Amino acid sequence: MNDTSPAATTDATTPAHLADSTELAALRDISRRVLWLSAAIVDSANRGRPNTTGIKVGGHQASSASMVDIMVALWFHTLTDLDRVSVKPHASPVLHAINYLLGDLDPKYLTMLRAKGGLQSYPSRIKDPDTVDFSTGSVGIGATAALWAAVSHRYLASRFPDTPPAGRFVSLLGDAELDEGAVWEAVADPQVSGLGELLWVVDLNRQSLDRIVPDIQIERLRGMFAAAGWQVVVLKWGRVISELFARPGGEELRRRLEEMPNEEYQRMLRVDSCGIADRICGATGSADLKGLLASLTPDELAAAVRDLGGHDLGLLVDTFDTVDAHRPTVVFAYTVKGRGLPTEGHPNNHSALLTEAQMRALAASCGTSLEDPWSTFGTGTAAAELCARRGQLLRRSPCAADPPVAVPTSLGHPYRKASSTQAALGRLLADLVRDAPEVAARVVTCSPDVASSTNLGGWINKTGVWSASERFDWFADDAERVLRWSEVRSGQHIELGIAEVNLVSLAGELGATWSRWGRRLIPVATLYDPFVSRALEPWSYGIYAGGQSILVGTPSGVTLAPEGGAHQSVTTPSIGLEQPSCVAWEPAFAHDLEWCFLHAMSEVGVPGGTSAYFRLSTRPIDPALARVPQDPALRERRHRQAVAGGYRLRTVPPGEEQVTLVGVGAIMPEVIAAADALDGMGVTAGIVCLTSPDLVFRSFQQRGARTVGGGSDIVDELFPPHSAAPLVTVLDGHPHTLSFLAGARGDRIRCLGVSDFGQSSDLTDAYRLHGIGTDGILDAALTLLGR
Incomplete structure (x- = not known):
């Protein structure tokens, strides 16, 4: 099977047996029942439910089958209630079958795979009714989630002594998932090599969705993990065939099996058992090899060539019990996709569904029936007792939650000098340590090697950089150093390499600690806004999986115009508005940033x-332009409007407003200047400053909705129906972001923004290039007015 290296076959074939024969017999019974249940769950969803849509329900019986023995060894022998496991997406039926046998899933859900209110197509921590530790629908990304959960728990434990304990963090992933770049970004992170609680098990079935993978370069993969400091274990052959390898002709048998291409090996699995010996020997087999094969019945030989390490329960449990606990471990477990099914080893078995006749044959081989598909083991049997014992052992008690921590609505410091929102964020975090220490203790920042350039320097100087182990600071006595990079276990900033995927994956797991271990964190991840798109899928995955975090993209837009188009974001305002379970903000002024950021922190x-x-900017803006009221009541009203999505900078008597200028973020000085210019021309212009187009859109959407409750009425405050006027919207991002405002009152609208790649220039030239400067806003307003 494309691997002739002796080292790849000797890692874990001979450890002492740690599981006794009685337990192994029970494990084999359970494995057969889990194989049946996982196939029956998919079968019921496809043949057992009415389907009038013409759209297939689907499922993955073959991908599940290759994982059965691995997962049975873990759940019914190895795991404790402290362990957390990420299960590959296509093996979700196996997870649900196991949870059912453990008493963790009501049988009513077994017929509800991919149905409303039932079992999700892929493991979902939030939506499934049984215990699911990690959502894994995003192939490759879910596998790394357990790694970042391990880092998050280590961070918690170093900061909060009362943190509940954790065990192993296990990822079960398909070999095709190793093609995902997210996996290698995570594996290569320097801090990962010290995480002895990590265990990855790769289901090496050598098939992807469409094909048999022609060449799994196991030695290359071994080398990549080993170079990153991981222990690498390869389970290629089970103990039955390994015993054959020790007989005369056995070494030749091993060599023949290991040198044949993956396609040839899997084709051999599809032929009648009487033809296997000829396929192995061919015309060149020695007398010893022929004698060895002749000593076995066809059925014995068929079983032997299928005896791969990932299907040897004794070898699996012994391996899991003896891995090194001082460094991360990856186990490559050779398996057969579709193991035990009629579709075993077929190149097109990925989403193939068994027929009724095939299901009946499978039921017979597994000791059950299609008429009673959900039967469990008889009372008093070893399998029933093992299921009951393991179910009790794995049952988790809820973690006690932290006492509530109130986030202040304002820190109360005046803003008198021109400041960018990026600088205001740095000041806010630094002030938080003094003004709200209980809240500050819950904040953890992280960045992909851009901490200083995203203004986290003051925060880091006050709180330190977190490290799993203390590191000596060789620059502590350097008087010229501005940023004090002291790496300590009590630090509150986690620095990663230049890998945005790692950044948001870690943020998602840091943001899930409140629901995993009852300890609240407020993760704040900073990165350059142009790279938000690169990080979007794993961040969206983290949100879907229940992780709450704050992502700060800065600098944004064309603020850094001299650096060229590669550092000028365009589509991120729209991306933020469209991301579920997330509120997108783009405040213009420092005090708006403080109010909105504190509000966002209270929701995490x-x-x-x-x-x-x-979405923040490096452009300094004079806070006086915001005209913040000094009267306490009016100031509080402005505060409420800012956190609701926006406010009006000018009060125009009803019916006198001729045009409304709507701005977002760093573009507000140009919006205000254009309004002043219009006033000089005798045109009365209203000014709307949006802090969150996202919240305004939600307010717009909920008008007239027939659902109970709803959001704010901020859209009507900003665009009162009795004062209709043409709209000019402008932002340093794609203009379509604000196009929905035309529907607020049915106004004519002109949307200005950035819709093309930028180039190096100064800021004035950049604004002129994209038509978002004062002149462009003025021209758009006059055009709408027919002047």
């Missing part, structure tokens, strides 16, 4: 909370 790490995305 709590039941029913939400994530947030802040």
